[in-house]
Amino acid sequence: MNVKNIFFSSTLLLALCGSIQAQNTQVIAHRGFWNVPGSAQNSLAALTKADSIHCYGSEFDVWLTADNRLVVNHDETFKGVTMQNATEKVCTAVQLDNGEPLPTLQQYLEEAQKLKTRLILELKGHKTPEQETRAVEGIVKMMKAMELENRTEYITFSRHATKEFIRLAPKGTPVYYLTGDVTPKELKEWGCAGADYHFSVFKKNPQWIKECHDLGMKVNVWTVNEASDIEWLMNEGVDFITTNEPILVQEILKKK
Ligand code: MG
Numbered sequence: 001m002n003v004k005n006i007f008f009s010s011t012l013l014l015a016l017c018g019s020i021q022a023q024n025t026q027v028i029a030h031r032g033f034w035n036v037p038g039s040a041q042n043s044l045a046a047l048t049k050a051d052s053i054h055c056y057g058s059e060f061d062v063w064l065t066a067d068n069r070l071v072v073n074h075d076e077t078f079k080g081v082t083m084q085n086a087t088e089k090v091c092t093a094v095q096l097d098n099g100e101p102l103p104t105l106q107q108y109l110e111e112a113q114k115l116k117t118r119l120i121l122e123l124k125g126h127k128t129p130e131q132e133t134r135a136v137e138g139i140v141k142m143m144k145a146m147e148l149e150n151r152t153e154y155i156t157f158s159r160h161a162t163k164e165f166i167r168l169a170p171k172g173t174p175v176y177y178l179t180g181d182v183t184p185k186e187l188k189e190w191g192c193a194g195a196d197y198h199f200s201v202f203k204k205n206p207q208w209i210k211e212c213h214d215l216g217m218k219v220n221v222w223t224v225n226e227a228s229d230i231e232w233l234m235n236e237g238v239d240f241i242t243t244n245e246p247i248l249v250q251e252i253l254k255k256k
Helices: 003-023 044-052 088-092 105-112 129-145 159-168 184-190 199-204 207-214 227-235 246-255
Strands: 026-029 057-064 070-072 118-123 152-156 175-177 194-198 218-222 240-243
Touching: 026 044, 026 246, 044 057, 044 105, 057 129, 070 088, 070 105, 070 129, 105 129, 118 129, 129 159, 152 159, 159 175, 159 184, 175 194, 184 194, 184 207, 194 199, 194 207, 199 207, 199 218, 199 227, 207 218, 227 240, 227 246, 240 246
Parallel strands: 026 057, 026 240, 057 118, 118 152, 152 175, 194 218, 218 240
Antiparallel strands: 057 070
């Protein structure tokens, strides 16, 4: 084999490796698949639609209400109701933009039981660690009762809640930390399944992707909606892309 052939074969091999890595990237619908008619962020419709396009997972946000119930919504205060300060009754009286009532976690999981997509549950940061612990306890108990433990992954910006999920969820349940201020090595020491960071964190620290993989951890990235960022992350071999544009990510994946 001459030098030219060796060069050609190596280039081909590298391109093939890149392609295999990219094909392994999985799509997570951020707050469900919501930017289509009839859907809304964190609605039952958004969960169902994410499942219908075969997303690996559907992400959603959870709050503990003032009366220690669990509800699904992103915003701390949504349509004038502050989730942590209001009762479940008040929270669920709020209407989502598609006309659905704001769901309880119980209702959301009952819908999930009919589907296959994985549940990427984000616990929002609460006012006190005690509230977060109560929320984690309630979530883990509900997942067990509804037999959804094996389909669930936990994510949170809170260091306390990250550690509580690791402590209380069944061993092996993936738990990811979102804030982006902790090195892969430290995440591993906490017991995380990997890093789930904003893409700007990986632009700044591209070596963290390999470091996570070398430590046996996964890499999830949020919230990636632009084709150029999606392409870059796929080529870097990230495991999951969390996006508001799941169809776009799927189309780019198909071309790889
Ligand atoms: Mg979220």
